[in-house]
Amino acid sequence: MPNYQRGKLLRLHFTERDQYRNKPLYEAIVEKCQELKIAGATVFRGLEGFGGTAEIHRSHMLAHDLPIIVQIIDSDENIGRLLPTVEEMMDRGLIATSDVEMRRIQKSS
Amino acid sequence: MLKKGSAKKVTIYVNEDTQHHLSALYQDILAFLLHKGVSGATVTRALAGFGAHQVIHTPNIEALSEHLPLRLEFIESAEKVEELLPTLYDMVTDGLIEVQDTTIVKVATREKQQAEPKHPHERKAGKAKLMRIFTGEADRWNDEPLYEAIVKRLRMMDIAGATVYRGILGYGAKGHTHKQNLLHTKRDLPVMISVVDSEEKLSQAAEAIEGMMQDGLIAFSDVDIVRLVHANPLKDAENAKLPAR
Numbered sequence: 453m454p455n456y457q458r459g460k461l462l463r464l465h466f467t468e469r470d471q472y473r474n475k476p477l478y479e480a481i482v483e484k485c486q487e488l489k490i491a492g493a494t495v496f497r498g499l500e501g502f503g504g505t506a507e508i509h510r511s512h513m514l515a516h517d518l519p520i521i522v523q524i525i526d527s528d529e530n531i532g533r534l535l536p537t538v539e540e541m542m543d544r545g546l547i548a549t550s551d552v553e554m555r556r557i558q559k560s561s
Numbered sequence: 562m563l564k565k566g567s568a569k570k571v572t573i574y575v576n577e578d579t580q581h582h583l584s585a586l587y588q589d590i591l592a593f594l595l596h597k598g599v600s601g602a603t604v605t606r607a608l609a610g611f612g613a614h615q616v617i618h619t620p621n622i623e624a625l626s627e628h629l630p631l632r633l634e635f636i637e638s639a640e641k642v643e644e645l646l647p648t649l650y651d652m653v654t655d656g657l658i659e660v661q662d663t664t665i666v667k668v669a670t671r672e673k674q675q676a677e678p679k680h681p682h683e684r685k686a687g688k689a690k691l692m693r694i695f696t697g698e699a700d701r702w703n704d705e706p707l708y709e710a711i712v713k714r715l716r717m718m719d720i721a722g723a724t725v726y727r728g729i730l731g732y733g734a735k736g737h738t739h740k741q742n743l744l745h746t747k748r749d750l751p752v753m754i755s756v757v758d759s760e761e762k763l764s765q766a767a768e769a770i771e772g773m774m775q776d777g778l779i780a781f782s783d784v785d786i787v788r789l790v791h792a793n794p795l796k797d798a799e800n801a802k803l804p805a806r
Contacts, residue, residue: 461693461780482730482738492733492778494695494751496726523753525695525780552693554780557771558734 456553460531464522464538465503466545477541478520484537490530491556496521503546525554563600563668565719569642570663573633573649574612575656587631590652594635597645602635612657636663666717691784692756692763694770695733696777699749708752711770715756718766723756734776757784 464481472480478495485493498519524531531549539547579586587604594602609619610630618628637645642660649658700707708725715723731751732738756763760781767779 456779456781459780461782478730482732486732486738492695492731494728494731494733494753496753497729523693525693525778550782552780552782554778555767555771556734556778557774558776559774 456555458528459525459552459554460528461550461552462522462524462526462531462534462538463548463550464524464542464545465548466520466542467503467517468497468520469517470520470543470545472541478522480541481522481538484541485524485534488530488534488537490524490534491526493522493524496523525552562670563636563638563665565665565668567639568636568663568665569639570634570636570661571642571645571649572659572661573653573656574659575631575633575653576612576618576628577606577631578627579655581652581654586652586654586656587633590633590649593648593652594645597641599635599637599641599645602633604631604633606631613655636665686786689757689784689786690760690763691782692758692767693780693782694754694756694774694777695779696752696754696774697735697749698727698752700752700775700777702773707773708754710773711754714769714773715766718762718769720756720762720766721758723754726753726755727751728753733778757786 466477470477482493501519575586581589591602607630611617618630696707702710712723728751
């Protein structure tokens with residue numbers, strides 16, 4: 453791919469119920485990313501799923517316990533810088549990285 | 562059946578009353594094209610016009626309305642046109658033949674397609690690329706949501722498939738946090754489109770999409786396709802009877 457740089461994609465899988473210092477873990481992670489000047493982060497909510505605890509995560513009438521995926525794409529160094537912090541913040545869940553070729557588009561509008 | 566891509570468009574101008582072996586020339590040409598298996602041809606009658614004889618043919622004056630111009634058009638592959646042209650050259654004794662390069666964008670037919678050995682969307686298991694496009698829900702392109710425009714474009718480019726995901730929180734190129742506000746008055750949540758196809762097709766697609774995006778991120782990664790068969794609704798009934806492959 454011409455004009456594409458090598459980078460890393462970091463995917464964090466956990467659930468909506470996971471908390472970090474009294475706020476949803478996904479919010480805490482996104483804030484941490486902004487603090488560490490990571491280029492971007494996107495949080496997705498799944499419809500249904502199961503993981504390490506083998507319990508099915510689905511939406512109930514009152515309690516929300518849906519699967520959450522946070523995707524972060526940045527350079528190798530930046531992801532390396534972020535990883536230890538994220539590992540420390542997550543009590544359980546899954547962290548996966550993969551190699552990507554990326555291109556950031558930023559046109560002056 | 563015509564295929565997408567470059568082709569030739571042939572336009573023949575004749576007069577309504579030009580004769581060829583006791584019948585009207587345009588009818589003879591049509592019959593010839595049909596006989597040769599041309600995928601389609603259209604004859605249109607002009608409102609008025611003039612030609613080599615420098616006489617205006619118009620329906621307003623009865624005496625001049627007998628020679629109204631006709632335009633006969635058909636589109637075929639370059640080889641087919643090459644094959645037909647000598648005969649047409651011979652047949653058109655009074656008129657004009659013109660050939661243009663053209664591009665076929667879409668060939669759609671409502672009839673059931675002939676059983677093809679392989680459906681164009683079918684891909685074998687193997688190496689492929691996954692493209693992720695990150696944009697915002699509020700991004701627009703020519704007055705329609707950008708993600709919709711991108712999916713439409715991918716469809717036109719015959720890309721195997723695309724899925725749009727809406728995130729619940731995020732930030733990125735724009736520097737602001739995409740978050741649902743309480744009153745749901747303004748939606749600007751993050752959007753990701755994931756697309757899987759061969760590297761070659763995706764790099765073409767990426768080029769087109771880069772031109773549509775103001776800001777955002779495109780990322781490629783390697784994937785292995787396990788199986789992909791694009792179901793053809795017309796074929797579903799038949800497939801249901803076949804044992805699973």
